[in-house]
Amino acid sequence: MRNLTVRIERNPSEGHDIHIGREILEAAALRLMSSGWGSRYVVLTDSRVGAVHGRQLMDLLRGTGARVDPVEIQPGEASKTVATALDIIRQLLSIEADRHTCLVALGGGVVGDLTGFVASIFMRGIPYVQFPTTLLAQVDSSIGGKTGVDLPEGKNLIGTFYQPKAVFMELSFLDTLPQEQMREGLAEVVKYGLIEDPELLSIVEARPDLCSRKDPDRLEEIVYRCALIKKRFVEMDERDQGVRRMLNFGHTIGHAIEAESSYEISHGEAVSIGMVAEARISLKLGHLSKGEVERIEGLLASLGLPVRVPHGLSTEGILAHMQRDKKRSGNTRPIVLLKRIGLPFLERDVPESCIRETLMELQS
Numbered sequence: 001m002r003n004l005t006v007r008i009e010r011n012p013s014e015g016h017d018i019h020i021g022r023e024i025l026e027a028a029a030l031r032l033m034s035s036g037w038g039s040r041y042v043v044l045t046d047s048r049v050g051a052v053h054g055r056q057l058m059d060l061l062r063g064t065g066a067r068v069d070p071v072e073i074q075p076g077e078a079s080k081t082v083a084t085a086l087d088i089i090r091q092l093l094s095i096e097a098d099r100h101t102c103l104v105a106l107g108g109g110v111v112g113d114l115t116g117f118v119a120s121i122f123m124r125g126i127p128y129v130q131f132p133t134t135l136l137a138q139v140d141s142s143i144g145g146k147t148g149v150d151l152p153e154g155k156n157l158i159g160t161f162y163q164p165k166a167v168f169m170e171l172s173f174l175d176t177l178p179q180e181q182m183r184e185g186l187a188e189v190v191k192y193g194l195i196e197d198p199e200l201l202s203i204v205e206a207r208p209d210l211c212s213r214k215d216p217d218r219l220e221e222i223v224y225r226c227a228l229i230k231k232r233f234v235e236m237d238e239r240d241q242g243v244r245r246m247l248n249f250g251h252t253i254g255h256a257i258e259a260e261s262s263y264e265i266s267h268g269e270a271v272s273i274g275m276v277a278e279a280r281i282s283l284k285l286g287h288l289s290k291g292e293v294e295r296i297e298g299l300l301a302s303l304g305l306p307v308r309v310p311h312g313l314s315t316e317g318i319l320a321h322m323q324r325d326k327k328r329s330g331n332t333r334p335i336v337l338l339k340r341i342g343l344p345f346l347e348r349d350v351p352e353s354c355i356r357e358t359l360m361e362l363q364s
């Protein structure tokens with residue numbers, strides 16, 4: 001098992017550990033038992049994850065002598081709403097959960113974001129821990145304490161910053177993850193490589209078939225490196241005011257593509273196209289080299305991720321969504337670009353004409 005510690009400067013008591021490895025659940029249950037974070041546990045999961053991994057975790061937790069109750073939601077982004085959060089809270093009340101109850105998030109980013117959100121508001125805040133089960137949740141969403149739910153007006157519009165007590169990344173959970181979900185996570189892995197860790201890119205390049213043949217040692221190395229990068233950014237900028245924004249490489253254009261497709265294009269696919277677009281903009285503005293842009297496109301394509309804007313998505317529509325981006329300030333168009341692979345920076349105002357030209361070039 002490999003361990004990392006997240007240090008939170010604002011409040012050191014919110015610092016916590018991340019544990020990464022295969023077959024770590026038993027050790028995790030013992031850690032929980034000795035932690036004093038809760039006298040009982042509620043395992044929050046979605047019905048798909050619950051069916052494959054719920055029993056094992058609940059049995060291990062019960063084996064420590066603690067009371068353990070399950071709460072299940074429907075799988076998918078559609079569950080990440082205020083209504084689901086309230087429903088969970090009512091279920092917590094009906095089983096008389098109290099401030100000594102620790103919530104356990106067992107699932108992907110949807111379950112993790114919802115559990116963190118509920119934990120942050122139920123009885124003014126109760127402890128929670130994360131057991132992320134998707135690659136995306138392991139390399140990204142379970143770290144950093146951003147919680148939230150969606151509104152019809154947009155994703156993650158209600159939320160809190162609320163750190164978990166611990167994160168347990170059981171790599172064998174990924175054995176049951178469908179290929180499309182692996183690909184979602186790999187888009188974020190490539191992003192980490194591009195903004196911070198060129199060696200990570202080489203590791204992924206050496207095994208582009210990771211989606212179908214889940215090489216355990218390589219996966220552990222990949223998850224560890226990504227978790228380390230995310231933790232460092234979170235430590236430097238917990239509240240997403242400055243350097244944590246580098247994690248948005250590929251996301252400014254990616255989010256607009258996702259929204260313009262009415263979420264038909266998945267997040268990972270949209271981020272892949274967004275990274276290609278933002279790499280090309282970096283080249284146009286005199287930063288990245290042509291060879292580096294070709295390398296990025298080649299790697300994403302070899303992972304089965306899209307590198308062109310799908311037919312039928314309007315460039316003007318994508319630009320309009322970028323105008324409404326919640327991370328924008330004033331009338332400028334800030335985008336994270338790359339000086340070179342491993343060196344991101346925030347370009348505060350990318351000319352609209354440059355974005356338009358790039359998107360048109362990428363129309364398939």
Ligand SMILES: NC(=O)c1ccc[n+]([C@@H]2O[C@H](COP(=O)([O-])OP(=O)(O)OC[C@H]3O[C@@H](n4cnc5c(N)ncnc54)[C@H](O)[C@@H]3O)[C@@H](O)[C@H]2O)c1
Binds near residue numbers: 080113134147177
């Ligand atoms: N908090 C953050 O910092 C942060 C960062 C990035 C993304 N997110 C959020 O994460 C969410 C996306 O997360 P996601 O991609 O993990 O999606 P998800 O939670 O919807 O999981 C994807 C699907 O995979 C299934 N699944 C999960 N683990 C499985 C396993 N081990 N075996 C088989 N099936 C499994 C789930 O049931 C679901 O159907 C979005 O809501 C996004 O906003 C949050």
